[in-house]
Amino acid sequence: MMQxxxxxxxxxTSFADIPCSLxxxxxxxxxxxxxxILRDLFLGVRRFGELVEDLGISRNLLTRRLVALEExxxxxxxxxxxxxxxxxxxxxxxxxxxxxxxxxxxxWGDRWKAPRKGAPIEFVHTDCGHRLRxxxxxxxxxxxxxHDNLRPMPGPGARAARGTKVIARKLAGTxxx
Amino acid sequence: MMQxxxxxxxxxTSFADIPCSLxxxxxxxxxxxxxxILRDLFLGVRRFGELVEDLGISRNLLTRRLVALEExxxxxxxxxxxxxxxxxxxxxxxxxxxxxxxxxxxxWGDRWKAPRKGAPIEFVHTDCGHRLRxxxxxxxxxxxxxHDNLRPMPGPGARAARGTKVIARKLAGTxxx
DNA sequence: GCCTATGGTTCAATGATTGAACTTAGTTTA
DNA sequence: TAAACTAAGTTCAATCATTGAACCATAGGC
Numbered sequence: 001m002m003q004x005x006x007x008x009x010x011x012x013t014s015f016a017d018i019p020c021s022l023x024x025x026x027x028x029x030x031x032x033x034x035x036x037i038l039r040d041l042f043l044g045v046r047r048f049g050e051l052v053e054d055l056g057i058s059r060n061l062l063t064r065r066l067v068a069l070e071e072x073x074x075x076x077x078x079x080x081x082x083x084x085x086x087x088x089x090x091x092x093x094x095x096x097x098x099x100x101x102x103x104x105x106x107x108w109g110d111r112w113k114a115p116r117k118g119a120p121i122e123f124v125h126t127d128c129g130h131r132l133r134x135x136x137x138x139x140x141x142x143x144x145x146x147h148d149n150l151r152p153m154p155g156p157g158a159r160a161a162r163g164t165k166v167i168a169r170k171l172a173g174t175x176x177x
Numbered sequence: 178m179m180q181x182x183x184x185x186x187x188x189x190t191s192f193a194d195i196p197c198s199l200x201x202x203x204x205x206x207x208x209x210x211x212x213x214i215l216r217d218l219f220l221g222v223r224r225f226g227e228l229v230e231d232l233g234i235s236r237n238l239l240t241r242r243l244v245a246l247e248e249x250x251x252x253x254x255x256x257x258x259x260x261x262x263x264x265x266x267x268x269x270x271x272x273x274x275x276x277x278x279x280x281x282x283x284x285w286g287d288r289w290k291a292p293r294k295g296a297p298i299e300f301v302h303t304d305c306g307h308r309l310r311x312x313x314x315x316x317x318x319x320x321x322x323x324h325d326n327l328r329p330m331p332g333p334g335a336r337a338a339r340g341t342k343v344i345a346r347k348l349a350g351t352x353x354x
Numbered sequence: 355g356c357c358t359a360t361g362g363t364t365c366a367a368t369g370a371t372t373g374a375a376c377t378t379a380g381t382t383t384a
Numbered sequence: 385t386a387a388a389c390t391a392a393g394t395t396c397a398a399t400c401a402t403t404g405a406a407c408c409a410t411a412g413g414c
Contacts, residue, residue, distance in 0.1 A: 012369075012402055013233070019297035021286030022216055022279060027305070028290060030209055032189055032371090036340070039199055043329055044347045048392050054343035058372050063393065073289065084380045086391060091324070094289045098206055099324040100313035101281050102199060107196030108278060112250065112271045113205060118333030120196035120341060121348075126317035127326045135316045136277035142319070147268070147276040149304045152220055156295030159295035163213070164297060166231035170221045171298075189371055189400070209402090225361050235403050240362065261411040263360065356414085364410070370401070377394070384387080 018163030028072040033057055033065050034104060038091065041075065042099050043121075046088040074098070104134045195340025198243065201292065205249040210234055212243050212279060219276050220298075223265040251275070281311045 015023040015030070020056045029035060035053055040046075045054050048066075052059055066089060069075035074095040080088045091099070103123060103148070110119050123132040152171060160168040192207070204214060206212060213232055217223075219344040222231050225243075229236055246252035251272040257265045268276070280300060287296050300309040311321045320326070329348060337345040 002314060015213070018213075018216050019292065020216070020283070021290065021296055021298070022283040022284075023213060024290035024292075025282045025286035026209070026212055030212065032203070032207055032209075035197040035203055035207065036192070036195075036200060039197070040344065043344050045343050049390090050343045050390095054340065058374095059393070060373095060395080061371060064370095081391095084391075094285075096324040097222045097285060097288070099327070100322045101278065101285060103327065104281065104313055105202045105320065106197070106199040108271075108274060109200075109202035112274070113198065113201035115196065115201075115334055119198055120199070120332050120334040120336065121344075122330050122332035124328045124330060125318065125320070125322065125326060127320045128327050129317060130315065130317040132322070132327065133316035134313050134314050134322055136281055136311050138302040138305060138307065139310040139312045140307035141302065143302070143304045145302065145309070145311055147219060147273040147328065148213045148278070149302060150280065150309065151301045151303050153299050153301060154298065155297050155299035157292055157297040159297065162233045163231065166222050166227045167220050169300075226359085229361095235405095236361085237363070237365095237404095238402060241401095258360095261360075263411095358413080359411090361409090364406085366403105366405095368403070370399100372397100372399075374397100375395085378392085379396100380390090382387105382389075384385100 006144060017161065019157060019159055019161050020163055023163055028074060029069070029098065031065070034069060035105075037054065037062070037065055037069065038074070038095060038098055039102055041089055041091050041095070042102070046090060047080075048087075048089075051089075055173070069095075100134065103132065107132075107134050192340070194338065196334060196336055196338050197340055200340055205251060206246070206275065208242070210238065211246060212282075214239070214242055214246065215251070215272060216279055218266055218268050218272070219279070223267060224257075225264070225266075228266075246272075277311065280309065281313060284309075284311050298323055 015027040029038065037051065040051055040054055045051055048062065051057065051062055066075060070077055073092055076090050076092050077087050078090055080086055125132045137143060138145055154168065155170050160166065192204040206215065214228060217231055219230055222228055225239065228234065228239055243252060247254055250269055251268050253269050254264050255267060256262055302309045314320060315322055331345065331348050335345065
C-alpha cells in the first residue's frame, strides 16, 4: 500500500501565532491552490489524477496541499477501491462549511472580475429554485452585513502580538464608541 | 515625490485563464498576505509603516501587494499629507464588499480553529447590537446556503479550459438533475 | 548642519513552486 | 507469462517568490 510521505507542508511565514481567527483560517486554506482544490472537491472532482488534470497543478504540490488540508481537518482521504488500493478525497464537515464562503467569493468575482461572456459556472439554490445570489446576514436580525454596520471589538482572547499589535491600540481607542 | 516602482506583481501560476469567478477572485486576493492586509485596512491600520509593524510583513513584499491590490481595484492610495508627501491606503467599494466575506471566514476560524482562550477579535452588528454571527443566505428565499442545497450548473461563459476541463464533463453529466 | 519620521527600494539568502521523469502496485490484453 | 496500462504518488533540478536587513529620499524640527 502506497503511503503519503511525511512532507511537512512548510509554508512561508506562518500565521499560527497571530491571535486572529482570520489568520488561523488562512493558515489552513490561505495558500494559492487550496481554495481551488476545495472547489473541485465540492464539484465532484475527487481523484488525484482528476485534480491534476483539471487544475494543472504540479503533482508534488498537490500531494503537499492534500496532506496539509487533511491535517487541518478540512479534507478526508478515503479508499474507493481496495484491490488496487486507490484513494479519493472528500470534504469533511469543516470543509463543507467553507463551501458557502467560497460561493460568496465566487459571487464577488462575478460582480467585480467578470469576464465579457458571463459567469462560467452558476449555482442554483435548490430550496427555492432560483439562481443563487448569496447574501451575508446577521443571524440575529437577518439584516445584511456590510463594512459600515460592523464594529470590531477586542474579544476574550485579545492580546497585542504580531498581527494585532497596532490593531489592539486602535481598538482600545474606539472600544467605547 | 516618491513613486512606487513598476514591480509587476508576478505570481506563481496565474489563475487568470481559468474560466471561473472563484479563480479570478483568487487571482486578486488569493495570495498569502492580501486577506490580512485587507483586514488591517478595514480595522483602521492604513499606513505603510503601521502595516509593517502590525503584520510583520517584509517591506518590499508589502509594496508589491499594495500595488497589486491597487491594480485590482481593491485598494486606493491616497495622500493624507502633502507637504511631506505621505500616503495611506483605503479600501475601494470592491474592497469593502470583501469585508463580509472575510468576516465569514473569520467566523469559520472561530468555529473550527479556535484558540483555547476564545476569539481575539469580535464584531458587533451595529444595526441590532448583537455579537455578530454571520450567515450566508439566498437573496431570493432568505434560506441558509449550504453544500447540500446548492446545484452547480454551466453558466453562459462556460467552456472546457484549464481549471474546468474535468468539471465541464462532470457538470454535463448532472446538468439535468 | 544633524537628527528623526515616514515611505519606500535594493539585494543576497532562503524557501516554495514548477514540470518532467520516475516508481509502485495491481490489472488487463496478447 | 510477459508487456502494456492505470492510478497515485515521489524525486529532483531549475525557476520564482519571500524574507530580512540595509539603504535611500524627502521634509520638519532642533
